[in-house]
Amino acid sequence: MSEKRVKLEVLNPRGTIEAKPVSAPNPRITDLAGKRVGLYWNSKPGMDNFYKVFEELLRKRYPTATTTLLRGAFLIRDDDVEAWLKEIDTFVYGVGD
Amino acid sequence: MSEKVKLEVLNPRGVVEAKQANAPAPRLTDLAGKRVGLYHNGKPGLDNFFTVFEELLKNKYPTVKTNLIRGSFEITDKDAEAWAPQIDTFVYGVGD
């Protein structure tokens, strides 16, 4: 005796995500001695204190490294990017909440 | 011939136990000389409503007496027992 089965075929409710090209991060700077380290603060409270300690520790390990703190929008503005890129060799971006 | 689908479902509603029904009390045929209770359940504005009501009532029935009490949203048993002997009829307001 055949078993009657109910088949329910439903459509997919998910939005199509157009596949984006992906890129790799940039090659790293192997030594921070003498380098300019950018510290981007997206204005979330507390990151300023985090960076104060980070800078101290960085200078202890790399006495010739310099830092540039930039406080900006949650998402760094285009005009800030253009200006800042000229002043740094590498960067830390925080905090992603 | 199209096949119809039959869907038999159960009733989700809570059963309400049937209560005994009572009729309202017989009416007074005339308010002259009677004691009219005015129950104020605390909602703002009813005091003003009753002020005007009393004026109009006394205009129409000069010998009527009014007895205003102010109580909780739902009159307590204690208030009802104390008040009932003091009135012949009542107005209860407002159900918001």
Place this chain on the structure above:
Amino acid sequence: MAGTVKLETMGKPGVFINCTTFDDDAKSASADNGMPTLRRVKISSQDFYKLRGKVETIRPLVEAVFDDIIDALTKPLTPEESNASGGKYEEESTAGVTVTAESYPAAAEEFNSVFLNNRWGDGLPLIPPTEERVKWMLSGTKRKPDEVLGRINPKQGVATIEKIAINAVMAGAKPEYLPVIIAAMEALADEDFDDLHVLASAGSFNLLTVISGPIAREIGMESGIGFMGHGWRANNTIGRAIRLSTLNIGHTWPGKNDMALTGRVSPHTFFTFCEAEDFSAWEPYHASRGFKADDSCVTVGSIHGESQLNHFYGGMIGTWTAEGILDRMVEDLVRTDRRGYFMWGTKGIGKYLGSGGGAMNHMIILFPELVEELKKIGFDQKGLQDEIYKRTSIPYDDLNPAERKSLQTAIELGVIPTDRKAVFEAALKPGGKVPVLISPDNLHFFVAGGAPGCAFSFNYYRIPPYNRTALMTKRITGATLTKAGAV
């Protein structure tokens, strides 16, 4: 995350710091922005939020992750990290789903299990979006199923008419509601609308959706007692369809990339209602914004989260007068918006000048009796906007030096738009009166409620963090089952 990827693509190596609670979100966002192997260092959420207040307290946390940050900046990329380049990133299958069971109820239960386990639902049971039911839903619009409205954040999923119809079926909506749902999604998918902040922020922001015009009556929307609550199929399923559409088309999930910390109040339907036009003494909201009075429109606006609404009372709570309620509104606006003055003098938290907590938009819901009284004392929408704008202005002499400086800076930076500059320049002098709003147009009035009713408001940033606006009105078009919204 997008900022970090931007800097990397411009040639600088860097590292992104995120808290552990946001780690899934960060991983997802790095992929969404085309750099899945971006380097990240996570710091303990429990420690960061508690210790960040002072340098001395946060020191141990920074010391604990310092080496990780230096390694992220200096250790060469692994082959795996480097090989990301040139590839394509895809995440999910777009195929339909088939379930079989011994009976329809069992199949429906199995369908719900699959969808809810996939995180394709909102936690409540769903109606299966079979091809037949979706076709039925699409009978409510003459717009083509493959028409693209735009993209929905955070994953920029493509919003088509068909996808919206699928989600509308799941929500339990009827075809005559579809044009309304489409118009709401058009606003959210608009390239100027900041849907990212409301759908993904930790602030548990919410969505206000107000339908105005004759379509509301035609499809049976409720605007009287309980208008923001449950029980109304049109109100509730329109809201639910918007919720499911954003969830599925944008690919969000609580704790993964929808970081609303407490979740939202009224999460399954947002706040979705219509204006009580039959009882309103004013023209409909959309007519006050340049649309024709007999148009049908949807207005979608982001609103603040946990502190949901500002209550001006009225109705059964106490005896009221229009003037009394107006006084309360003015007092509330001054109190809340003056607090934002300090942010006016900054570029803001987003891409566009003045974004974030500086100046606000206010969405004010007034009950019909109140509007009748306001009209009797001479106010239409425009008149009330101007009156509140005037009454909420603060004497220059009462401002403290920091406030004055911030407002002056706001003019210099261009945060105060050019067309309002003269107003503020004239106000920022002894004897002047300084507005707490950029413009009277930042006050938006909607008429809804029964008798008795309540007056209350929501607010949100005039300019949101990630785009130009978070408040938009769209005209409803393409309706086939109602007279309204057909053209």
